[in-house]
Amino acid sequence: MHIKNFIIALGRLIWMNKSRQRAIEKIALNMRDKCNVISYGFQNIFESAQKVGYRVIRYPVGKDSLLGFAMIKDGDRIIFSNSSLILSREIFTIAHEIGHQKLHLSETDKIFIKDIDFDEKNEFEYEANYFASCLLMPEEKVRNFIKFELNEKHRSLWNGFDIARLQTAFSTSYEMTLIRLKVLEIIDGELFDRLKMEKIEQSASKLLHRISGNVDLCKSSEFKSLPAEVFEWVISNYNERLIPVKSLQTALNYVDLRVEELDKAIINVDQEKDDESESFDDLLRGMD
Ligand SMILES: [Zn+2]
Incomplete structure (x- = not known):
């Protein structure tokens, strides 16, 4: 500002x-x-x-x-x-x-x-x-x-x-x-x-x-x-292939979790990992 x-x-x-x-x-x-x-x-x-x-x-x-x-x-x-x-x-x-x-x-x-x-x-x-x-x-x-x-x-x-x-x-x-x-x-x-x-x-x-x-x-x-729902949105967006894995990891960092540690039932592990840089807009996509 x-x-x-x-x-x-x-x-x-x-x-x-x-x-x-x-x-x-x-x-x-x-x-x-x-x-x-x-x-x-x-x-x-x-x-x-x-x-x-x-x-x-x-x-x-x-x-x-x-x-x-x-x-x-x-x-x-x-x-x-x-x-x-x-x-x-x-x-x-x-x-x-x-x-x-x-x-x-x-x-x-x-x-x-x-x-x-x-x-x-x-x-x-x-x-x-x-x-x-x-x-x-x-x-x-x-x-x-x-x-x-x-x-x-x-x-x-x-x-x-x-x-x-x-x-x-x-x-x-x-x-x-x-x-x-x-x-x-x-x-x-x-x-x-x-x-x-x-x-x-x-x-x-x-x-x-x-x-x-x-x-x-x-x-x-x-x-x-971040409220718990944000993680749910992030995970569902990741599963829907709307955000890269890096964005998912950024959100998980706040609770000291690794993507690999997530329950396989929650996330789609077969998804190809890409190197796109994360942004806050990515994290919140789907909230609009
Ligand atoms: Zn204003």
Whole structure:
């Protein structure tokens, strides 16, 4: 994801129709209640999403690959996030995909949205971004944080450490935190620019480190979590000769299994092995 695009995309949200904006905010707040978020930010949004019924898939598909997708498959609501991205952005991706699920997908109409970039000139992208901002940083919680944790520190005295504290509390990226503060009119353009410069000089991970904040937000987790059904799809796709053996092996690596170890009743061992390179699209073929 290009940071610049991301900022522009979120910045445009202020042009959204007010009543639609309120409706989306309400849906996001209801989702927080459903997930029992009592603190400022989610403890673990991936687990929370799973608990409220989404099938969460995380997979490191590379920094220049897609950000994520939302899909309905056989009645299951699936959300995928690319865990090659730094954790704070991956968290934003999951929140964005939940937004697509709540706002744009339905069993009878649209069942798949793939996100290469959130900056598409598309209303759905703005809405999903707005939903994600409200889900991760609700206005009331942000104002409470400033009141109770920053002790109403005067804005003119704010520095990168204050942003790093907000980041740690809400599990957001430095950029997203700044944008949200600006959209809520808590900081003005001048302060936004100054705080942004500070990050360029110090880097977000240094700022987080200095306040003993959550430094993991600036690293990619490379986390892999796939529901059991994915293996079933992969195996059936392999048996149908839709994917090469290498793709099958890639999926099996997560459970430390070798293709040779699979029960002969499950896989078609007579299939000729080829050397085609695996790709994530191969793994998920058949899910479309
Ligand atoms: Zn999207």
